[in-house]
Every structure is written in structure tokens, then in C-alpha cells.
Amino acid sequence: MAPPTPEQVEFVERAMERYGRQTYNYAYRLTGNEPDARDLTQEAFIRVFRAWESFREGTSFLSWIYRIVTNLYRDELRRRKGIFTQPLPEDNQPQERGPDVESHDPIATMHERQLSASMDRALRTLSPDQRAVVVLADVEEYSYQDIADTIGCSIGTVRSRLHRARAQLRKAVLREQGQEGASDAKTGP
Amino acid sequence: MTNCNDCRLLLVDYERDELDPARDAAMHQHLQSCSACREQWEADIALVESLRSWSTPREFPTSILANVRQAMHAERPPTFMERLSAALRPAYAAPVAAALIAVVIYSGYHRMNQPQPTLTGIDFVREHLAQTASLPSSDRAWSTYVLTSANTANTPDASQSNR
Numbered sequence: 224m225a226p227p228t229p230e231q232v233e234f235v236e237r238a239m240e241r242y243g244r245q246t247y248n249y250a251y252r253l254t255g256n257e258p259d260a261r262d263l264t265q266e267a268f269i270r271v272f273r274a275w276e277s278f279r280e281g282t283s284f285l286s287w288i289y290r291i292v293t294n295l296y297r298d299e300l301r302r303r304k305g306i307f308t309q310p311l312p313e314d315n316q317p318q319e320r321g322p323d324v325e326s327h328d329p330i331a332t333m334h335e336r337q338l339s340a341s342m343d344r345a346l347r348t349l350s351p352d353q354r355a356v357v358v359l360a361d362v363e364e365y366s367y368q369d370i371a372d373t374i375g376c377s378i379g380t381v382r383s384r385l386h387r388a389r390a391q392l393r394k395a396v397l398r399e400q401g402q403e404g405a406s407d408a409k410t411g412p
Numbered sequence: 413m414t415n416c417n418d419c420r421l422l423l424v425d426y427e428r429d430e431l432d433p434a435r436d437a438a439m440h441q442h443l444q445s446c447s448a449c450r451e452q453w454e455a456d457i458a459l460v461e462s463l464r465s466w467s468t469p470r471e472f473p474t475s476i477l478a479n480v481r482q483a484m485h486a487e488r489p490p491t492f493m494e495r496l497s498a499a500l501r502p503a504y505a506a507p508v509a510a511a512l513i514a515v516v517i518y519s520g521y522h523r524m525n526q527p528q529p530t531l532t533g534i535d536f537v538r539e540h541l542a543q544t545a546s547l548p549s550s551d552r553a554w555s556t557y558v559l560t561s562a563n564t565a566n567t568p569d570a571s572q573s574n575r
Contacts, residue, residue: 226487232484239476247476265483272483342466366430389456396459396462
């Protein structure tokens with residue numbers, strides 16, 4: 224491999240500084256856990272470092288790195304036969320969250336974490352491609368065109384995947400809420 | 413006019429503002445009048461809101477920064493010693509050594525097979541002449557002495573013949 228140039232190192236440093244957090248959050252939303260999100264983000268930036276010359280000026284860097292992360296996520300899922308085996312952080316484990324989301328109300332915090340865990344379980348019912356479309360469309364608020372460019376499919380495919388994913392997610396969330404309601408009724412005062 | 417089936421199919425596009433103005437207006441009108449579809453639409457909006465609150469932003473872990481930097485550093489240009497040791501690796505050194513040995517053997521063999529000088533009779537005569545040319549008793553010295561006119565005139569044989 225050719226030795227790195229100072230411009231190459233500078234390119235990656237700036238990319239991590241500007242887009243590192245967004246990339247890590249996207250990876251986290253895909254994988255649902257911190258260790259895998261960390262590995263995915265790290266590998267994505269190393270790929271950027273190796274292929275920095277293939278980045279075209281005037282195009283969106285974020286779309287480029289999201290495409291890298293999505294492809295790595297798909298490959299990793301295939302390698303692990305469809306499951307990211309790392310467990311979700313438990314309620315009593317510290318999490319690396321932003322300062323804006325810290326709540327001083329312990330009941331509200333617990334409720335938020337319960338919702339987060341049930342949403343994560345619901346998201347696990349989606350296929351990797353459906354999950355990527357949901358995250359890009361509903362969390363990142365990408366347009367159909369941008370999603371199609373990032374994932375590498377047609378707008379029609381994006382629409383149908385999002386439609387199916389929403390329907391499946393809605394059912395899964397209702398199921399989770401039903402289970403939580405039942406367990407609350409059992410353990411309630 | 414949009415019916416409930418069309419509405420369910422276009423609900424996601426409507427919520428995302430991806431419909432053309434005519435369809436958007438038709439959807440809006442249908443949602444005003446159909447409570448079942450409106451309920452579905454509100455459920456979709458609630459789902460998206462839960463997704464956004466689920467995905468609260470997290471800080472970028474510094475360990476990623478450190479590991480990527482380490483990976484970049486690992487791919488720095490090799491130093492002189494690294495290049496030298498790489499050049500001396502068996503993969504390179506063995507063929508070079510073999511080539512050198514082959515050259516030495518070939519040149520030695522070539523030298524041994526060169527034709528040796530052969531001596532003939534004329535070589536011995538030349539050698540003899542070269543060694544004895546300056547001696548008074550040599551054939552050349554004698555013939556030079558005899559054949560000069562002065563010496564010829566002073567010789568006893570020559571004076572006898574002049575008479």
C-alpha cells in the first residue's frame with residue numbers, strides 16, 4: 224500500500240471532526256449497540272482513509288460515508304448470520320449519551336429507557352435493508368432520492384421498503400406495548 | 413377523489429411531503445373526512461416521533477478517533493532500515509544469491525574452457541633469435557659483420573681475391 228500523504232491524513236481528520244458524531248449515530252441506529260457501532264464507524268473511517276481519492280468534490284461526504292457504513296453493516300450481518308449478538312445496554316449501565324438528553328427526573332428517564340428498549344426490539348424485527356431505509360427516512364430525514372443514492376437502489380424500492388417497514392414496525396411496537404402493559408399489570412402495586 | 417386503499421398506500425409519501433400538489437390536496441381532503449385513515453396517519457406520526465426520540469444523539473467516542481489515527485500511523489512510509497530489512501528478506505535475498513552464484517560458476521567455467529596457446533617450431537626459433545641476437549656469436553651478428561663492405565675488404569680471403 225502507498226504511504227499516506229499529509230493531505231490524506233488531513234482529509235480523514237477533518238471528516239472525523241465534522242461528521243464523526245453523525246456517522247457514529249447512524250451506525251448506532253443500525254446496529255442498536257455501542258460496541259458494534261464503534262467498530263462499524265472505525266472501519267468506515269479507515270475505508271475513507273484508504274479510498275479518499277475516490278471521493279468526488281461537490282458530492283455529499285455524509286452520503287458517501289453512510290453508504291460505506293450501510294454496506295459494512297450488511298456484510299457484517301451476513302457474516303454473523305443476521306444477528307448483532309451484542310446485548311443492548313441494560314437500564315443500570317452507563318450510556319454515552321449527549322448532554323441534551325440527560326433528564327433529572329428518574330421516572331421520566333426510566334420511562335424513556337423502556338421506550339428506547341422496546342423500540343430497539345421492534346427495530347430488530349426489520350430486515351437490514353428495511354432498517355437502513357427507516358433510519359435514513361425517519362431519523363436522518365433523507366429524501367427518497369438521497370436514500371436511493373445512499374443504499375444503491377431505485378426510488379420505487381425505497382418507497383416500498385419504507386411502506387412495508389413502517390407497517391411491520393407499527394405492529395411490532397404495538398406488540399411490545401402490549402407485552403409491557405401485561406408485565407406492568409403483573410408487577411404493578 | 414382518494415379512497416381509503418389509495419390513502420393507506422400514499423400515507424408515508426404524504427407524511428414526508430413527497431406527493432405532487434394535486435395528490436397532496438386530495439389526501440388532505442380525504443384525511444379531513446375519514447376518521448379511520450386519520451387515525452392511521454396520526455399513528456404513523458407518533459411512530460416517527462418515537463423513532464426520533466429513540467435515536468437521541470450520542471457523543472462520538474474518542475476511542476474511534478484514537479484507533480483510526482493509529483491505523484493511519486501504521487501505514488506511514490517505511491524508514492531506511494525497514495526498507496533495507498525488507499530488501500534482505502529471503503524472498504528477495506535468495507534469488508539474488510542464486511543469481512550471483514550462477515554468474516561466478518559460469519565465469520569460472522568459461523575461463524577454463526578458453527583455448528590454450530599452442531607452441532610450434534617457429535616459436536622456438538623466434539625465441540632463440542630474440543635471446544641470441546645481441547651476442548657476437550649469433551647468426552645475425554655474424555652475417556651483419558660479414559656482409560658489410562668494409563669487413564669484406566679487410567678479410568684475408570677478400571685481399572687474396574683482389575690480387
